[in-house]
Amino acid sequence: MVRPSRITIVFLGLVLFALALIAQAAKVQIIEGRKWALRARTQQFRGATLPAPRGAIFDGTGNILVESRQLVQLEIAPGEVRDLSQLSRLLRGAKVDSRSIRTATDPRRKYVVLPGFYPPSDVAALTATRGVHSRPIMDRAYSTAGGIRRIIGRLGPDGSGLDGIELSLDSVLRGDSVRALVARDSRGRTIESPDGWKSVPRPGSDVTLTINRSLQEICERALARAADSLDADGGDIVVMNPFTGDILAMASRRSNSLSSGNTAVTEPFEPGSTLKPFVAAALLERGLAQPDEIVDTYNGQFEWRGRVINDLHKAPRLSLRDVIRYSSNIGIVQFAQRLSPREKYEMLRDLGFGMATAVPLPAESEGKLREPKQWSGTSAASLAMGYELSVTPLQLVTAYAALANGGELVQPQIVKEIKSQAGDVLYRSQPHAIRRVMSEPVARVVREMLVAVVDSGTAMKADLATYMLGGKSGTARRVVQGRGYVPGSYTASFVGLFPADKPQYVVLVKLDSPRRAYFGGEIAAPVTKVVLLAALAARNAALNKGELANAERVEGVLDTARHSPPVDAPVRVEAAPAEIPTGSVTFDLPFSRKTVAADKSVRAVPDVSALPLRDAVRALHQAGFRVRLSAQGRGTTPRAGALLAPGSIVRLSQQP
Amino acid sequence: MAKRGIGVRGRGRWIVAAVLVAFVAVAAAVITRRSYGFAQAGEIKALVARRASLESDRAQLEAAIREASSRARLMPVAERRLGMRVPGESQVIYLKRQSRSGGTP
Numbered sequence: 097m098v099r100p101s102r103i104t105i106v107f108l109g110l111v112l113f114a115l116a117l118i119a120q121a122a123k124v125q126i127i128e129g130r131k132w133a134l135r136a137r138t139q140q141f142r143g144a145t146l147p148a149p150r151g152a153i154f155d156g157t158g159n160i161l162v163e164s165r166q167l168v169q170l171e172i173a174p175g176e177v178r179d180l181s182q183l184s185r186l187l188r189g190a191k192v193d194s195r196s197i198r199t200a201t202d203p204r205r206k207y208v209v210l211p212g213f214y215p216p217s218d219v220a221a222l223t224a225t226r227g228v229h230s231r232p233i234m235d236r237a238y239s240t241a242g243g244i245r246r247i248i249g250r251l252g253p254d255g256s257g258l259d260g261i262e263l264s265l266d267s268v269l270r271g272d273s274v275r276a277l278v279a280r281d282s283r284g285r286t287i288e289s290p291d292g293w294k295s296v297p298r299p300g301s302d303v304t305l306t307i308n309r310s311l312q313e314i315c316e317r318a319l320a321r322a323a324d325s326l327d328a329d330g331g332d333i334v335v336m337n338p339f340t341g342d343i344l345a346m347a348s349r350r351s352n353s354l355s356s357g358n359t360a361v362t363e364p365f366e367p368g369s370t371l372k373p374f375v376a377a378a379l380l381e382r383g384l385a386q387p388d389e390i391v392d393t394y395n396g397q398f399e400w401r402g403r404v405i406n407d408l409h410k411a412p413r414l415s416l417r418d419v420i421r422y423s424s425n426i427g428i429v430q431f432a433q434r435l436s437p438r439e440k441y442e443m444l445r446d447l448g449f450g451m452a453t454a455v456p457l458p459a460e461s462e463g464k465l466r467e468p469k470q471w472s473g474t475s476a477a478s479l480a481m482g483y484e485l486s487v488t489p490l491q492l493v494t495a496y497a498a499l500a501n502g503g504e505l506v507q508p509q510i511v512k513e514i515k516s517q518a519g520d521v522l523y524r525s526q527p528h529a530i531r532r533v534m535s536e537p538v539a540r541v542v543r544e545m546l547v548a549v550v551d552s553g554t555a556m557k558a559d560l561a562t563y564m565l566g567g568k569s570g571t572a573r574r575v576v577q578g579r580g581y582v583p584g585s586y587t588a589s590f591v592g593l594f595p596a597d598k599p600q601y602v603v604l605v606k607l608d609s610p611r612r613a614y615f616g617g618e619i620a621a622p623v624t625k626v627v628l629l630a631a632l633a634a635r636n637a638a639l640n641k642g643e644l645a646n647a648e649r650v651e652g653v654l655d656t657a658r659h660s661p662p663v664d665a666p667v668r669v670e671a672a673p674a675e676i677p678t679g680s681v682t683f684d685l686p687f688s689r690k691t692v693a694a695d696k697s698v699r700a701v702p703d704v705s706a707l708p709l710r711d712a713v714r715a716l717h718q719a720g721f722r723v724r725l726s727a728q729g730r731g732t733t734p735r736a737g738a739l740l741a742p743g744s745i746v747r748l749s750q751q752p
Numbered sequence: 753m754a755k756r757g758i759g760v761r762g763r764g765r766w767i768v769a770a771v772l773v774a775f776v777a778v779a780a781a782v783i784t785r786r787s788y789g790f791a792q793a794g795e796i797k798a799l800v801a802r803r804a805s806l807e808s809d810r811a812q813l814e815a816a817i818r819e820a821s822s823r824a825r826l827m828p829v830a831e832r833r834l835g836m837r838v839p840g841e842s843q844v845i846y847l848k849r850q851s852r853s854g855g856t857p
Contacts, residue, residue, distance in 0.1 A: 237812055313823040629839070629840060642848075722845055
């Protein structure tokens with residue numbers, strides 16, 4: 097018998113070991129392969145939802161209003177932490193509140209989730225510490241703290257939209273999250289592994305709004321100042337391009353700090369006299385009245401079906417044009433009787449009242465417009481005066497846009513474009529005319545009436561020196577739920593068309609329950625003027641400045657010799673003393689604006705010949721003139737003392 | 753006979769040694785590869801976290817810049833500290849665009 101050598105035994109042993117390994121491998125891989133693969137998968141991977149980055153929201157000029165950013169939530173396992181005192185220092189450095197720090201450094205606790213989210217760079221030292229785990233959270237970074245958030249809306253804790261655009265376009269903005277297997281190491285921490293990432297989340301699309309951020313901020317500031325100075329409960333300003341329907345600004349303010357909704361679309365109000373131009377348009381459209389047709393207005397007091405109607409402007413009779421100009425309740429009721437209830441209802445319905453505008457903002461109110469069969473005996477008169485119906489500010493602006501653009505009711509737009517992350521345009525707004533609500537000549541005539549309202553009617557405080565502005569003021573009593581009309585509580589409003597001949601803006605200013613004054617022409621019209629002045633001075637407030645350059649009022653230089661009464665010698669403006677740093681110059685014109693009935697706005701060119709050039713320019717500006725410097729001649733052209741309308745150009749020689 | 757026995761034993765040792773070395777080499781290669789993979793995964797994870805952190809900081813800083821340069825923030829400061837104000841519309845002049853022929857359009 098051959099006795100195997102030791103090396104042979106070792107070799108055989110190795111062979112047997114190898115065979116055993118192969119057999120075990122075959123068992124593990126082939127016979128029990130599925131079971132082990134499942135177990136390995138459970139240990140090495142875990143299911144996780146990979147959130148898609150939410151799309152950004154831009155304004156109409158491409159400025160980011162809100163975008164996504166990643167924050168982290170800190171989770172601490174005190175038992176794993178080696179140095180709790182150092183952890184405590186780091187937590188204090190990250191501005192974690194002391195109570196949470198005590199909890200997080202309590203060794204008796206197993207796992208603590210800290211409240212709040214932190215920028216990753218602020219807690220980088222913390223997340224590098226053993227025992228501190230971080231969980232990424234997607235958050236929104238807002239570029240503005242202002243009221244534009246009422247339009248944008250907010251996100252809930254789960255990252256879905258709660259209100260505003262975030263809610264209405266949630267499906268577009270949120271993208272597609274994916275449920276994926278994520279590889280993890282022996283300690284359970286996530287690691288990057290090509291085996292784990294089978295699919296990647298699709299980021300949300302970017303949304304561009306029609307809102308112009310500069311104009312929005314102008315409106316918000318004007319509204320805040322007006323509401324504060326008048327001690328009003330709140331208010332709304334809406335600005336729309338009447339030809340495209342683009343909503344350029346939508347500012348809202350409420351004294352109730354809990355109010356975060358977009359009240360310009362959610363809270364309807366009784367429009368009052370701002371509805372009268374539409375009654376006039378309906379009459380003109382049907383040939384039931386002429387602009388200069390006169391009705392009795394009974395010196396400001398008229399009883400109709402047991403109800404006394406009053407006018408602020410007391411006149412025995414007024415033309416339709418003047419009914420609008422002076423906002424005569426009696427006059428409009430008299431004229432409106434020529435329309436049947438059905439005609440009145442259809443006129444208001446066709447203007448979009450009583451139905452949502454379908455702008456993509458949540459909780460939009462339809463307003464209220466009752467059918468004629470639900471009317472009382474005085475409803476027809478109430479409707480003509482803007483009562484017994486309620487409209488949202490956006491509905492009213494949309495209806496006025498029809499007057500501005502020549503008679504077409506346009507679809508309001510707030511979303512300009514939706515673009516995928518790949519750059520594909522998924523949606524782009526197009527101007528859409530819903531229906532024609534009046535003919536172009538009728539719209540033009542009504543616009544002329546609105547110009548008269550601002551020029552010499554109830555809203556003279558909105559008047560601009562350089563541009564024609566049309567508009568209509570409204571003052572309506574306010575209803576409180578369960579109490580009816582409350583004495584002393586009013587809605588003051590003004591809707592302006594700027595410039596009047598070819599409007600680029602329709603501006604609605606509405607103030608709720610102002611306490612120091614309440615007439616729309618007195619308080620809402622000046623706010624409109626403030627908005628327009630700031631928009632004209634802004635670099636980009638969605639105004640076509642080329643068109644505006646051609647839309648200026650015709651400059652009229654009145655001959656002093658023909659103008660009566662004769663004007664005194666021009667006021668000589670002396671140079672301000674050097675110690676007055678502002679350099680402001682105060683002087684009295686030889687006549688006040690109110691005393692010149694025929695052309696109350698004309699004024700004399702001051703004599704600035706004694707002033708340095710800078711002060712001369714300032715003095716001319718303060719006198720209401722525009723200044724152009726000229727290299728030729730001496731002094732001013734026209735010469736000092738000439739009567740000019742405000743806004744007229746005075747050429748000032750640079751020659752000493 | 754003895755020579756042959758020594759030759760077989762010597763060759764057998766070499767084979768055993770070679771098998772052992774091969775086994776160790778394969779095992780070391782597998783472990784090295786895995787270790788390298790884990791190290792790479794760790795680096796990638798750190799870089800991804802860093803990128804997310806920088807993106808977050810960028811968004812935060814840009815939002816802060818936009819907020820700080822907004823009218824709402826600047827105008828009160830300009831009015832209070834510099835005495836600036838919104839000009840009247842008569843003080844804003846839009847120039848008419850000249851047509852190529854020299855006249856106004």
